Amino acid sequence: MSGYQPPPDEGETWTQGIKDPRGETTWERLTKKFKEEPLVPLGIAATVFALGGATSALQKGNRTQFNKFLRYRVAAQGLTIVAALGGSVYYSNQRRAVRLEERQARLDQAAQSSDQPPAST
Numbered sequence: 001m002s003g004y005q006p007p008p009d010e011g012e013t014w015t016q017g018i019k020d021p022r023g024e025t026t027w028e029r030l031t032k033k034f035k036e037e038p039l040v041p042l043g044i045a046a047t048v049f050a051l052g053g054a055t056s057a058l059q060k061g062n063r064t065q066f067n068k069f070l071r072y073r074v075a076a077q078g079l080t081i082v083a084a085l086g087g088s089v090y091y092s093n094q095r096r097a098v099r100l101e102e103r104q105a106r107l108d109q110a111a112q113s114s115d116q117p118p119a120s121t
Contacts (some may be wrong), residue, residue, distance in 0.1 A: 015058065039083035043079050043083055044080060046079075047076040047080060049076075050069050051070040053069035
């Protein structure tokens, strides 16, 4: 009985330089995204801080502070979503503009090369 034989493991993990189709490692892509949209990681950190504060308040039995931190969490999550969506729209428009400029440059270059007479041999 010949079943499926997976390829041998080369010992590479996801953090050790796996390249995606664009030629970036996971870490390079992550740092690039953090630089493009710095408010998203800040929002995530604020959410984690609020959850930590809520957990601490719950353990101490302080309901008022617990509810306050849960409200902070909701606000931080909302701002994170707004930042992610806003950054997504902004960079989508920016990438579209770059693609249009590149396409126009190729069309201009093709028009210039067709205007020149062919070289005689």
